[in-house]
Amino acid sequence: MTDAKPVLRLENIVKTFPGVRALDGVSFSVMPGEVHALMGENGAGKSTLMKVLGGIHQPDGGTIFMGDDAVVMSGPLEAKAKGIVFIHQELSLAEELSVAENIYLGELPTKSLGRVDWTRLADQTNAILQKLNVGFDANTRVGDLSIANQQMVEIARALTVDAKAVIFDEPTASLTDSEKVVLFDVIADLQATNVGIIYISHRMEEIFKITDRITVLRDGQYQGTVETADSTEESVTQMMIGRTLDLSRNASHHALGEVALEVRGLSCSKHYQDVSFEVRRGEVVGFYGLVGAGRTEIAETLFGLRDPSAGQILLDGEEVRINSPADAIARGISLVPEDRKGQGLVLGMNCRDNMTLPQIDTLKAGPFVAQGAEMEIFDKYHKQLDIRTPGWKQQVGNLSGGNQQKIVIGKWLSMHPKVLIVDEPTRGIDVGSKSEIHKLLRALAAQGYAVMVISSEMPEVLHVSDRIVAMYSGRVMRTFTSEDVTEDNLIQAISGMTSEQVA
Amino acid sequence: MKPGTVSTALKSGAIWGFIILELIFFSVAGEFLSLSDKAFMDWDNMLLLLKQSAPIGIIAMGMTIVMVNGNIDLSVGATFAIAAIVLLDSMTWPIFAGLGDWVIPVAWLLALVVGTLLGALNGLIVWKTGVDAFIVTLGAMLGYRGIVFMFNGEQPTSHLNWTLVDFAEAEFLGLATASWFLLAATFVIWFVMAKTVHGRNAYAIGDNREAAVNAGIRVGPHMMINFAIIGFLAALSAVVFYSESGSVNPNDGQLYELWVITAVVLGGTKITGGAGNVIGTFGGVIAIQLLRKGLGHIGADTSTVNLVIGLILVAVLVLDRQLNMKGKEELKV
């Protein structure tokens, strides 16, 4: 492999946006059959570098080589023609179209008269879907799929063409473990056919499992490339953020308070049934389960976005009806939703205004919004969460994915809720910030908040939770305390096996 | 269930139910209010309905693809008038003098070419400048109308060719010429949108333009083609209509854009793009024409007609919502 020529080589790439130098002379190359990790903090410039490669952004300086030739990627079309497949960080799908049409978007198979060859399309798609082992078929409308499944549709695109290089920009951010296994198989297959693979992720365990080399960016600058085999999590983290992190499992315990939130026999028609649990002040309760287990729907019900069909919700021991998010907010419930672009942010609005949106009515100076108070809130969480933005005026849509997520978290932390529900809180967040957020969740609990963490990352659930609710197919299978939980019994619980069966 | 099949189209939208309601209402009300002894649902009257739907209906088919594509075209009324002028005026041009009645196909072709070019011009501007189609075509609605007036001042442009009139008034298998053109336009656009790559790409672009760009679809030329299609259909509508009537006022086609858009949206097309189909649009067109016809049938005066048409548009939406709400427990957003 060492004497082979790189499929792709980028040299001294420079890219600036108004107020941001996103890439500052970055060089990077991928060998055929190599899985090359691209790492860096949120906003380090990873996605931007890949967008330059994919023809979406034009670089201000630098050169792209394919083989020995310098090439110009004038647009996505050209990049695609040159054999570069780009699986985007943000879902890039047409919701009204079918899975098959999305997978083959831009290159639908045709018959005479420009007609779509539906049979061939369905066959090809189903072949790919089978390989991906997903539970939906070629004709499903993409808008009807869960986010995780939509992500699988994105991934399926990598298998449609004869690629020279495939870029995966945080493909696993919304996948659960079983889908990840499928994805890694796909990557291994591609690798076997000498495709060069660029893999962006914030999840260390994945990086060490599947990549060959790691290139690290920091603030748009090239930090170096290392062989994965020669590195450790600590050394890579050191390169990324200039310090090491304590990633040990949470062991600290503090005194628990009263029950803040109790749910009794709650059902929401087909989404989940007969769910009961309680969350105390000072406690972090993790919710773990497979995609579609119904955790998000429970959160939405508690936040007034769905009407339960049966059961009770009790806040501080008192039964409540929550009819709307405004209700929920007034009762001290906050929800960090799982879909940051669709539900969490107004992308065209600036950072500060997004952050203060839920409490805008209370930040008053006379008849007007108190801009000073707004700035204070923004400054506080800007610092605390280390959000990389040129300033509060930046449109949220221009931030990197991880920094967008931080804005959402800041927005709900600033509400100082009694019950904080976070749904996939660290999706797309870099290791450094992730550990900050975990610390923060623990610290909030210590201050007496009741925290519900919905996560599909087992390490995360294990790390932050005092107790873990394991769900399967809309039902609570078992509730673990941090003493009796192990990775094995947790996996068993969420796969539908009851504790009796396990025992 | 393949996308674009007739069954999905029929299921979507309350428009068909609404058409039935209209038929029942006007039939019953007609018994009491109409001067005529003939029933509203008289077969000939229904055939007439189809024919009368043609001018707006043909354009609406084009509007469906443009709106699904995520754009809109407000200039269709003016394009309609320009094409009509070209059609009628070119028949009198000296260079065609030797052609006899063969001037008719030549004039048709000229009108269609001009319409297509005007549509394409809108598309080109949208593509190259990136200005929103709403503004581009709002401007063109004025600009093209200016061209209409420039042509012949305020005078109507007329050329009554009885051969042409006879052709336009002819019936084939019981359907008037205009009806055939409406059905043909509906079929062709349905075919394009449901069956062809171009049509499917139109949905993709309207649904998520960025995704389409990322997938390497050439969005600009694609949109331009759709604008050319609607320009062509606006011209076709003019060609069909003015072959029969033989004279165009410079104001003709005004407000067509609003009626056409109303028909398309009533038919279930999303104004933001990405969803819709011509079967629904066909229903929308029929519903509107039925409304006009029915109100005339029962002899409502102008203020009542305005009031009723307005309220009924709103009522259709309410009905549509009630029908579509059932069985869905969506997020309360």
Place this chain on the structure above:
Amino acid sequence: MADITRQQIGSLLAKQGILIAFVAFLIGFTIANPKFLTPDNVLSVIRSSAILGVMALGVTFVVISGNLDLSVGSMMSFSTIVVLDLHDKIGPALAIPAMFAMTLALGALIGFLVGYLKLNSLIVTLGMLSAIHGLTLTYSGGKNMDIADKEGTWFSVFGQGTALGLPIPILMFVAVAALLGLILSRTSFGRKVYAVGGNGTAATFSGIPRARTVFMCYLISATCVATAGLIQASRSLGSQNTVGQGLELEVLAAVILGGASLLGGSGTIFKTVIGVLILGFIQNGLLLIGLQFYVQFIVTWVIIILAVWLDIAAKRGKLMSPIA
């Protein structure tokens, strides 16, 4: 240093592309006819733009909230006819509030349909355009409405009076613009309007009552329409039933010309004012040049597209669109 100033100029251009386009047209027209920029003409253009302008201010709210309002033209006819009719029946002091109440009731109906029932605003307001026109015709019996004693009424002050040396319609336009500008940019309600239009789902997830916000936008729009109707009625002390016919598209053009997106979530009152002035001055400038009306149509076409093109080209820093 030079780099920074260039950047600053660049960003100024980007922010105020439409303003620059506006100034360019003013210069062009002044060269064509020096009388164009005389104070009298400028005042008279602004005064006659005030009616359209006040309506555009309200529609700006509706558009930012992600909706449309095509009913403003026929609603303005309604207000005008009603206030003129009531003027002679119950006197101006009662006629004005009564007219506002009736117009607001229509606005509330639309707001209810679009906000709470979540119906498509294009069709609802198109339907209301027609329905309100019918209502007006029924109300007036199709006749022109004129005040009997045109000389003796103080009612004429809103359209014809002056204060501080300026025509009252201009002052009202400025006052409404200032008030609504403050509401939109500085109050929590304004913020909610942007949020609802930018991403309605995210706004709901932030506890913002989407339906009520949209409803309020239509009430604001109706208030503006009523104000415009008041100015209109007072300006000519008599009116046709069709006085506002067709204004809806002009109003929308002004709002969009100012840079509000039809998709919602963007736009400002200031830019709408610029949009209104551009339309007003184009119309007036072309009249002063004395082109045939159809040449005016064509020139307006070109100018509208050029203005918006300039605006967005400045924003993206490139003349041609990046659409492939």
Place this chain on the structure above:
Amino acid sequence: QTMKIGITQNNVGVDSYQTTYESAFIAAAAENSDVDAVVLDAGGDVARQIAQIEDLIQQEVDAIIIWPTNGEAVIPAVRKAHQAGIPVVVTNSNIAEAGFDFVNSFSGPDNITQGARSAEIMCDKFKDMGIEGEAQVVHITGQPGYTTAIERAKGFEDRMPEVCADVMIVDTQPGDWNREKSQQVMEAFLVKYDDIDGVYSGDDNMGVGALNAAKAAGRDGIIFVGATNFAVGYEAMAAGDYWGSIYQSPVDDAEAALKTAIDILEGKELPFLNYFDTPKITQDNMGDYTKPVF
């Protein structure tokens, strides 16, 4: 045996002349127990008008009255009515000659003569004032493309040089039958021309709009002449602000049309062209006329 008479009007929404016409027609038909009327409005759209004629034929009415949106485009549709044996009366503005074979009668005002008379009114006044040698006139026309607008403009512009050869028509712009639009047009004229002696507008609504503009600008002494004397115009005349107009009643117009249709159905002999008289009205003779109802 009741007579079923259908009428399709041009564009009722566009001004109060047409709305008044519509209600007058309905009233006149209601008064006559032998007549059942169905009243339709084409909304200015030829296609809709043709559809309405087809519908009336389909409904088997006894006579059709049509106020053409376009004097030529309706000919084939009128031919259909003719072929179906239904007599057709054209009202207000005539259809083109090619269609005369299919039409029984025309009833309405003579718009060209009206325009000419307006020119005469204005010329006479200028002569009184002694400025017929140098007077400058601006002309505000109706909605572009409307027969009435075109014919009045033509009558005025052709006649003026015949009666007052030295009067100059310095500018012409459309006011769209709209008082507000006309006021804006006049505002621009006032800026553009320091000397305006006369304003001719295609109807009194627009004329009053122009008058308002002149008043607001403090420009006195301008002679305003219009057509279709509306109530506002009549009042402005009474107040001495507005000089003259053409007296034309939509009620007469509607009643004449209905009567023509009835006469035809009753088998009476009628001339083909039934113009009703539209006299000059000025401040001098306005006492002879009652204030218009619209």
